[in-house]
Amino acid sequence: MKLLTANFLTCASKKCSSSPDAFPLNISDAKIAIQECEMNPEFIKNVMLRVEWPALVKTTQQLGNNTLPMEKPELTDESDELLFKSLHNVLLETEITEGKMTCGSCGHVYPIVEGIPNMLLSETEV
């Protein structure tokens, strides 16, 4: 799964849906693969409109990458190329192939196996 996907995942339990601790899920024991691809500044600018910035920074830091600024940057065509590059790297090139995502509210652990997050709860857990 892509690092960006973590910005769209939360605990599947209804009880956690309103808890601020359920998002983002805390990533641990992660194996990372970098899939290099060509940078598309338009895509990055558009995707920034969809991203929850503090959660993205947190996830990125949990993966040992401290390159993102704490404040959400305003992107323009004149923005620092290094910023574009690190966003591109974080948002599109970083794949989490194995790992765990833990809900900070209920403690449920969601495994990532062969790059696919398993977000299933049993019927009773939902």
Place this chain on the structure above:
Amino acid sequence: MGIPTPNTDHLSEKQFWDVYEPAEDTFALLDALEEDAEELREKYKNALPIVVEIGSGSGCVSAFTKYGVLENVNSLYFSTDISMLACRASSITMAKNKTPSCSESFSDIINTRFIQALRLRKSVDILIFNPPYVPTETQEIPLEGTIAAAWAGGFDGMEVTSKLLDSLDDILSPTGVFYLVTVARNKPNEIIKQMECRGFKGSNVLVRRAGGETLSILKFYRLRY
């Protein structure tokens, strides 16, 4: 030249025998999506739409939509399936059919029910669902992702579809569109009538007889936003 049908050769491997293979219902859905390809490309070319296929199974529809229907359109594409095996099959299908021009765009596969655990409230621009629509006993609907999850639909074949229809208002973006596969026994005209009461305009965009059943592809928008 039509959009090519994605390569799903790996489904013949023994490990994927329990994944639903592309069949008449799949192809009817592909044809309905292809019919709308130009309209969707035009609508979303600069908008980075969020696209979700629920129950992606083999991944055939997701690969077709991501790399064919939405060719040259940047999108955030999520495919989900209750079966981990289907997720793996989808993952391989996506990788196999990736076109070089789409290297920058984004897709991922999530093992979940419907879109549980995904934070996409009222933000899905294109939603696609080929549900388990075969009428069965309710208890035949598996709680886990076995092959029966691909077809067992409970009463009228509508028990799984109804759950999704109940949450459509929470999922679809204001201008979103939803494509749904049904068969005659699901009473597609009834579905359209019921959804109209819930604020959705539905139409039956493709009807096809296949084997013993009549397939209908339904398409829904919000009536007002």
